[in-house]
Amino acid sequence: MHAFAVSGEGADVTDVELPTPSPAGTQVLLKVERSGVCHNDTHLRQGFYDLGARGKMRLTERGMTYPLVMGHEVVGTVVRVGERVSAHRPGDLRLVYPWIGCGECARCRDGADNHCANGRNLGVARPGGYAEHILVPDEKYLVDIEGLDPSWAATLACSGLTAFSAVHKVLPLPPDDPIVVIGAGGVGLTAIATLKALGHESICAVDLSEDNLSVAKGLGASATVLATGEVSQAIIGTCGGPVAAAIDFVNNRATATAAFDALRKAGRLVQVGLFGGELTVPTALMALKMITISGSFVGTPAELNALVELARRGALPRIPVVEAPLTAASVQESLDRLSGGGVAGRIVLRRD
Template identity: 35%
Template sequence: MTMRALVFDPEAGLRVADVPQPQPAPGEILVRVEACGICGSDRQLVRGEGAPLGTSYPVVLGHEIAGRVAALGEGVSGFAPGEAVVVHPFVPCGQCAACARGEEHLCPHQGVLGFTRPGGDAEYVAVPAANVIRRPDGIDPAEAAILVDAYATPYRALVSAGLQGEEAVLVIGTGGLGLAAIQIAKALGAPQVAVLSRREDAGALALVSGADEFVTLADDPRQAARKLRRMAKGGVGLALDTSGFADGIAFALDVLRPGGKLVTVAMPAADLPVPFAKLARRGIAIQGSFGSRRGDVEALLEMAADGRVQPDVVAGRRLALEEAVDAILHPFFGRDVVVFETSN
C-alpha cells in the first residue's frame, strides 16, 4: 500500500511522490496526519544549509504534526484509534547524560522526525508512542500542529532564559517563531513586548500578535533604541533572537539593560562576531536554546485551549500537499501548514 508524501533528497530535489505507507513497529503509533507545518528548518535543508546529524535521504519532510491515531504497535496502550493527537518531533536516546539531567531536548543522539526518520508531510506517519500527546477538543489541527515547534521552540528558550514577568522583552524576527514568541512572552507575564524586524510590512501582524512596539532596521537605530529604552524604563531585560542576523543582534545588545540576557534559537549558516568587551562591561549574558521538551508542548496545548496563546494568528496559509513544494521555495508570513483530507 502506498501514500502521497513530500520527499526530498539532494539528487532528485523536492517532490510529491508515492511512497510505501508505514506500519507501526513495536512501541510505535501510526498517526493519520491531518496537518503538518512547514518550518524554516525544512527550507534550510532544501537549500543545503545543514541538517541534523543522522539525516538520511530520501527523507519525508515535516515535523510539526497533528492528526489522529490510526493504529497501535505491539506493546502500546493508553490510546485508541481515532483520538486527536499531536506529535513531539524530537526523539531522545533516553540514556545519555543530558537525558539523565532532564534535558532531553539537548540529547546529542536524538532523532528528529522529518530528518533522521520519516516525517509528517504525508498521509500517515509512524512515531514512538512516547512522542504522541493528546490534543484537547476544539483546537484546529493546523493550529495544533504549529504548537509542537513554532511555539515550543521559543517557549523553551524563554523559560530556559528565566523570563521575569516584570521585565520587558524584545523579540527579533517576525517569522513563525517570532510571532509565536510575542504571544508566549505575554502569556508568561512580560508587561511589554517589542519586536524588531527587517520587514516594514510585518508591523501589522506583530501588533495583532500582541506586540507593544514595532521597529525595523530601516528606522534610525539610535531613535529606535531610545524608544525601546523608554518603554522598558532603562533597558530590556531579555531579548529573544529568532533570525540570526548580525545587525539585529547588535541592536539587541544596545537596548538590553545592564545584566540583561540575549537568548537565541537561530542557526545562521555563518558564524557571527561577538563583542565580548561590551558583554563584560555591561554584564550581559548570551545563551543558546534548541528544540523543546514534551512538557513544553503539553503546556502550550493548555495555553491554546484556554486562549492564552492564539495559534490562528501565526498559522498562515492552509495548503494541499501538492502546494507544499512551492510554499517551501517561496516563504510567506507566519507558518504555512499542509492540511490533509480527513474523510478517509
C-alpha cells in the same frame, strides 16, 4: 504511501511512493491530518547551516539522509499501534512531539530529548509529516489537543514550542522591563503572544516588514521597530534605554549584533534563529556588562504539554494560519514563500 521528499541538497520536492510503516512495540502509526511548514525546512532542503567563517555544517554529516521527508509540525489520527501501546487507540487525534532523542542517554532519561546529542528527530533523521502517514516511536510523544483547531495546534509542535522555551529563558522579569523580539514571522509572533499570555507588558517587536509588525501589535507588542538603519539605537530609543532581554528569531550577523548592542547591564540574549553567520563581541564588554548569551533549540516534551494546556485554557492568542493542501506542489511553494520572507504567520498543509 505517498510522501513528498527532496532527493538531495537544494532539490525540488517530489511525490514518492514509500512503504507504509507497520508499528511494533511502543510505536504508533498516524494518518497525517495537518503538517505545518517551518522555516527550518528551508535549511534542511538546502542541506546545510551557515557557520560564518567556519564554513558550512552539512546535515548529511549529522545523520540526515536522502530522500528526505521533512515536516515536523504534525497533527494526525492514530491508525495502528504496537503491542506495547496502552493509552492510545485508532481514531485518537494527537499532536506529535517530533524532537526525538536516543532514549538511552541521561538527557533523554531526564525528559530533555531536545538536548540529546544523538537525536533522531522526525522530519530530519526520521521521515516526517509531508506524507500520508507518520510513524512515532513511542506514545509518550503524543499530545491530546481536544478543543483546539488542528491547524493551529500543529504549529505548537515547533513554532509554539520554540517560542515558549525561548521566552522562559529570559523570564522571570518585571512586566514593564523591555523584552525585544527580533523577527516577527511565525515563531516570533508566537513568542509575542506567549509573553502577552504570561502577563508581560513591555514587548518590542523588530522586523523588516511593516505588515508583520502590524500583526505583532495585534498579538500584544507594545512597541515596534522597523529594522532599517541603526537597529540597536532604534531599539534603545523606542524602549527608553538599553533593554533587559532580547530573543533573536533571525540570528544572523546583523540581528545578533544589534541585539547584543541594545542590552543593558546584566542583560540576556537568547539566540534562536538559524539564518547563520557569526557574532563577534568585545570580551571586556561581556565581563563588564555581565551579559548572558544562550542558545535555544525547540523545547522538551514537558514544555510542549504545558504550552498545549495554556492554549486549551484559551490564554494563548492565535497567530495567523494560512492553509493549503498537503501535496508536493504545496510543500514546494510553501518553502519557496518562506525563503522569500513573505509569510505573516504560519503555513499549515492539510489532508483533503
